[in-house]
Amino acid sequence: MDNRSITNLLAEAADLLEIDGADSFRIRSYRRAAEAVESTTLQLSEIASDMKKLLEIPGIGKSMAANIQEIERTGSFGIRDELLKKYRPTMLDLLKLPGMGPKSVALFWEALQVASIDELEAAITAGRLKSLPRMGEKQIEKLKKGIEEYRKNSGRFLIDDGEMAAEKLIAYLREFPGLDILTPAGSLRRGRETVGDLDILVTGPACAENNVAAAVEYVAQYPPISSLLARGQNKVSFLLRNGLQVDVRLLPESSYGAALQYFTGSKMHNVSIRQRALKYGYTLNEYALARVDDGTPVAAATETEIYAALDLDWIPPELRENNGEIEAAEAHRLPALIEQEDIRGDVHMHTNATDGRNTIREMAEAGLARGYAYIAITDHSKNLAMTNGLDDERALEHIRRIREVDEEMEGRIRVFPGIEVDILADGELDLSDEVLAQMDVVIASVHSLFNQPEEQMTERVLRAIENPYVRILGHPTGRLLLRREAFKINVAAVLRKASELGVAVEHNAYPDRLDLCDRDLRLAKELGCKIAVNTDSHHTSHMEKMRYGIRQLRRAWLRKEDVLNTLPADAFLAALRPRP
DNA sequence: GCCGTTTTCGGCCCGACTGTTTTCAGTCG
Structure with a gap:
């Protein structure tokens, strides 16, 4: 079995244990083991028979190693099987609803035998939830909305x-x-x-x-x-x-280009292309571009020849959304889109000083291995207690250690001291200006009170970036996919202000929290925002997620020169908002 | 359940907010 599937089984067991009310530290062990399996570069199926090797993976102890061996043999393991006898696998879907935790899942099961989203919906409709403790009107309304949201996204x-x-x-x-x-x-x-x-x-x-x-x-x-x-x-x-x-x-090879064009889409792009083909006296389907009158194929083997036959430059797939790309291709004005190789540095990442997994040095080595010229270490600040966030004193100590590592790397890669400082409910930051002044990269991000009304949330962020030490606004739209709705914020107002102040906005490359969708990114460019694309890595392996960020930048028609961290190290720092 | 040691067990990220209560359990990050 591949690592990813093992990860899923272990994480699933953790969820089931939580519903079962198991010891929280035991649950955390399963979570940590799942993460360990996910991030290891070893192929577990290859070393599963070697107990010693399994135990060398941090977070894997004797019983977890035994579980992994059992998974390799049977596809599952004892504790998971037992829990699945007691509960139902569809209960895990319930955990994905906002506001639903393990305790509620257990309660619904014990009191109402509700074990799936469909059953929950039926129970709500029948008014059966009202009899339960802590189930008021608001709570039930929240669940209803959550189910709706879930239905919209599930399947993707x-x-x-x-x-x-x-x-x-x-x-x-x-x-x-x-x-x-x-x-x-x-x-x-x-x-x-x-x-x-x-x-x-x-x-x-x-x-x-x-x-x-x-x-x-x-x-x-x-x-x-x-x-x-x-x-x-x-x-x-x-x-x-x-x-x-x-x-x-x-x-067949002869029609591969036509099929590729047809099945790449998007639907709207293809509609426009086919209309254009008709004007040329051609018809386009998944087999070929052919003459309407006698069906003679004109082009079929490659996309390039099909587009060329319609007097168009080949259009990068990321642009095929019927957003003006056909006109641009006709005028030979398609942008030279940014490439992965253009990125020179990743300036948002965490270390084991807070909730990251690796040391500063390890992150630096990983950045170097990716060919970066620089990285910035931006651990959390104290308001994120759960991550062991840094207070002023620890932050200063951290800066010292980052500078040491920067020295150790002897110029092969630069390591900039930074912080991801938390924006409090009133727009204040939770570290002092004196400390922020010593950081090269100060990213301000919202981490709490997502349910403030839009106006208040917007005001809060606008206030925060007024602070002259803030150089990058972190996840400006708070957009989390598939889990919940984005918090309500006036994105345009925030981007406009950031542009005015010279504060860069971050595009978080991590797939499950792509902050700026392509529309927002286009807006950011239009407003003249400086844009940086970062992975927010909590582990060296997360840095590879940069490629998904690049895809989004390309979808927004961005070029190398539109993105700040394509610049060399010194130029990058110089392009950030000047410090007071 | 893992880890590290004080080698055989105790410590392991915690504070804030919400909606429900009328003193707090559950969820979230």
Whole structure:
């Protein structure tokens, strides 16, 4: 079994233990083990038989190692199986509703035998919740809204989950001789923050019409398939264990470009392109661009030739949303979009001084390994008690240690001292100006009281960035995907003010909290905001998530010169708001 | 359940807010 699946099983056990009211430290052990499995670079399936190696992973002790071995043998483990006898797996969905914790799940189960979102909805409609303790009108209303929100988002997966599933499948398909070109299409290729399903397009000699059957059979044998939905001549559809639907299409090489264009979308982009084709006397479908009159194919093998036949430059998939990209392609004015390689530094990350996993030095080494010229260490401040946030005194000590590491790295990579300072309810910051003055990178972020009314929330942030030491506004929209709605804030007003003050705004690259959606990013650019893209890494492995941030920047039509941390180290610091 | 040691068990991130209570349990970050 792959690490990701083991991670999920351990995390699931932690949730079930919590519903069961188990010892909180024991629960935390399962969570930590899940994180350890997720972040280790070792393939657990390869070392599962080696108890010693398993125990070397921090957070994995004797019984957790035994659990992992059992998972490798049987696909599950004792405690999880027992808990699943007592409870139902659908209860874990209930935990995803805002305001629902393990205690409420347990209560609903014991009092009403409610074990799923559907059952909860029915219980609410029937008025059965009112009889329960602490279930007032507001609470019930909150649940109703939560269910609605959940329904809207469920069925979609975050882009990194989609990408990982695609990579695994593609690796499997490559094993089959004669499958040469394998490309994910659809929203994954366009870099959307969530994907509804996976479209994998495949071509090569094995996809030729007369012998494709063997390849189709091979696809249908993909081990992680949980249920096979359809199996046609050249298409296989199935569900993975996590519910993600996958369509694999095996196409002849001659029409691969047309299929890629067709299945990449977006729908609106394709509508416009097909209209354009008609004006040229062509018709476009997933097989070819062809003349309307006699059906003679004009272009089909590559996307480039199809766009070219319509007098268009090839359009990067991230731009295919019918947002002016066709006009730009016609005028040869498509922007040179930012690339991953343009990023020179990652300036928001945490260490084990607060809630990160690694040391300053380890983060620096990881940044160096990624080819960065600089990073900034920006741990939490004291108001985030749960993260062991830094107070003034500890912050000063931390700066000293960061400077030491900067010295140790001997210029191979610069390590800037910084802080992610908390914006309090009234717009004050929770560290003193004297301390902030010593930081190169001061990121101000909201971490609490998300339910303030919009006006108050906006006012609070505007006040905070007035503080002259603030140089970057952290997650300016507080946008958390799939979990809850963003907090209410006037994004335009905040961006405008940031631009005026010269405060940079951050685009958090991490897929599950993409702060600025492409529309907000475009707005930020229009308003002349300085934009920095950061991973907010809490572990060296998180730095790789930068690529998803880049996808979003590209979707917003941003170029290298639109993003602050494409600059060399000194120029980057110089481009930040000047210190008083 | 893990870890580190004081080697056999005690410590392990905690404070604020909410909606419900009428003194606090549950959730969140």
